[in-house]
Amino acid sequence: MKNIKSYVQENKNRFIDELIELLKIPSISADSTYKNDVLKTAEAVKIQLEKAGCDKVEICETKGYPIVFGEKVFDKSLPTVLVYGHYDVQPPDPLDLWNSPPFEPVIKSTELHPEGAIYARGSCDDKGQMYMHVKALEYMVATNQLPCNVKFMVEGEEEVGSESLADFVKDNREKLKNDVILISDTGMISKETPSITTGLRGLSYVEVEVTGPNRDLHSGLYGGAVANPINILTKMIAFLHDENNHITIPGFYDKVEELSKEERAEMAKAPFNLDDYKKALDIEAVYGETGYTTNERNSIRPTLDVNGIWGGYIGEGAKTVIASKAFAKISMRLVPHQDWKEITELFKTHFESIAPKGVKVKVKPHHGGQGYVTPIDSIGYRAASKAYEETFGKTPIPQRSGGSIPIVSLFEQELKSKTILMGFGLDSDAIHSPNEHFGIWNFLKGIETIPWFYKYYTELSK
């Protein structure tokens, strides 16, 4: 990978400008108001893949948002790397907590990012990280150093469950045929400590609705005499955890793998400072399942979180009303071996069973995905490890993440290949939060590291 450093240096301003253009399009897949913007983003990705050197790029229509597919296959005897990323983003609200508008990217320097960071929704998750791959390809093609075949598959529904992608993968096994899948949609421990994500949690996301009386009621005239859907909903949600923050859904933990003492001791070696963690979040204490450390709680243990709740009067001032309905969005992060469809069913059965007679309950499954664990002795992992060594001067640490990329386990099932998760983001990037950003150093470091993966993967595959 000759001159990769100087190529990045010479072209970095253009790389950043191109990414900023992509970030300006509000491709919020969860909100149908933004449908045209999501479609526009797919077009923009297509154009950039063509410019970077893909021979064939197409917008593949689906029942939902399209998938951008591109490839440069020049020698079938060489390995093929399939790059996956997504061009859709999370909704940006609450908007009032952003210091600059989420779709008007700005570059600001911070203590952690003296070289500047790009502030915008999607800057890290995943437009920024996906675009590192486009620019890495550009470098390899432009300098005639692409060592193997490459395919790109960039989707627009990752933030809402990748439903169309699942169909697309099943229907296009031959087109997507590859030897290894490469994804940058995770993070690393720090700028000094590179890491490779070896595990992802699964996900089950549901919406619940509790209905009491057939209309809103005056809380004076009816208060105390009928089931208040909000009070009932809070009770039902509270009942989902016991006093040790163990989830109470019967059967929930049946398939959860308990790690050995040795494995847990190995995990505990990753650099982590609890005081810094609390300080960064401005909390007095951490909170979670009894018997596990913070890093275990958010990686090897399943969890249940309310992501949104609403009901009754939420305007200014006071309204003395008993609402007819109350709602919540609830997600469960799952660990390998927990089947998301089975867990969704267990949740539904349990949640309906704990409702008192005075209310009706509906549980609507949103989406989900299985967890994933990747071995650290595969060619792909070893190639990624050597790539980081080239550019960071350090061997990366294998790490289980608490996040989910539901599609990864489907890839393995349908395409029979392993996924390598080379993330360049940081925990502090505030993905899914106001003021999401991506360090310019991280962005460029990604572009610089990725070509080495291609080189070592091709060499180790021989």
Next chain:
Amino acid sequence: MKNIKSYVQENKNRFIDELIELLKIPSISADSTYKNDVLKTAEAVKIQLEKAGCDKVEICETKGYPIVFGEKVFDKSLPTVLVYGHYDVQPPDPLDLWNSPPFEPVIKSTELHPEGAIYARGSCDDKGQMYMHVKALEYMVATNQLPCNVKFMVEGEEEVGSESLADFVKDNREKLKNDVILISDTGMISKETPSITTGLRGLSYVEVEVTGPNRDLHSGLYGGAVANPINILTKMIAFLHDENNHITIPGFYDKVEELSKEERAEMAKAPFNLDDYKKALDIEAVYGETGYTTNERNSIRPTLDVNGIWGGYIGEGAKTVIASKAFAKISMRLVPHQDWKEITELFKTHFESIAPKGVKVKVKPHHGGQGYVTPIDSIGYRAASKAYEETFGKTPIPQRSGGSIPIVSLFEQELKSKTILMGFGLDSDAIHSPNEHFGIWNFLKGIETIPWFYKYYTELSK
């Protein structure tokens, strides 16, 4: 009260048209967006009081919304009735549940109201009921039959706690001097069974805020490791009731008066059909404090209801976020002897004490008021009873209401006079709910009944 029936018959279309004009102004006191409309409503009430025959009407400015004061005092040796009402209304949302726009009044006939009912926010609570008094005055003045002095005090902050009225009353004891206070802001059992409200519950209304991490977090990366403010809030709210739906705030019941067996037996005589009640609300079962009947639960027992809750992502689709903050509006209905300020303090102390270490909790008291019980042997009660007998042909039943008119106990304290609650609304009027309405029969019956109160009150006072 000669020709009252024919006077009402001859003028009823005009009475209805005038009320409809008043109902068109969205005087929502809780939402500052409607400030000008609230002020406009005060002006409209002033004009109508002048037209009805008050000698002196003024808009009395306060720190909040003005109070419309009017009087017709013609003989200081005669008793003085002070009529209280309010021209502000509850917020109309959820708007999508209204069958016609809340501020575009329409008249529709129903099974219960074959003569038609006026559908609009405030039609019953309290513009419609307040306006019955204006029209009753018009009749007495126009026919030269006003038997005593009268004063009107109509405020614009009843739905948000009557804060300015409290100051106004304290500062204007002489101006407001009266022998009895007359209010129509409650209901009666049915069109066939008139009743007089003899008790009101007190109220303490608070807003709570639970803050966890200093920003919204990705629920995959942080889920299970930090306190999720929504999960914590649901737990804290659930903890406010025990398994018997008894409120768990220490000291909450200390001053609650337990009624005797005899008193409860007397209450149980009021006509009530549980099946009809459940059917009207479309609920399978009632729900409330163990050991009490439905009618006891919503009148002689204190309660705690969540009136609104919100936090996290409440838009379309899914967002995997741990919100930084979660909120709820909570109100407690109190019974006589419970002091609302003391209860608010008890709530605050308790709620803060049950928060786990990983979150910060704020409790913001909104407003409140004391409960009230009126004796049934006073001149005022007897005059009201005889008035109903004249127009309904039946002795009204004394009844404790679950609602609150916080200002009533302040009136007694500051003005040293009793309040008589002559309500003409029905439970089914959907006050504070979508599709609030007021039967035209009820509206006209109120106008017809009120002058009799003046007559008997004056006679019994001799």
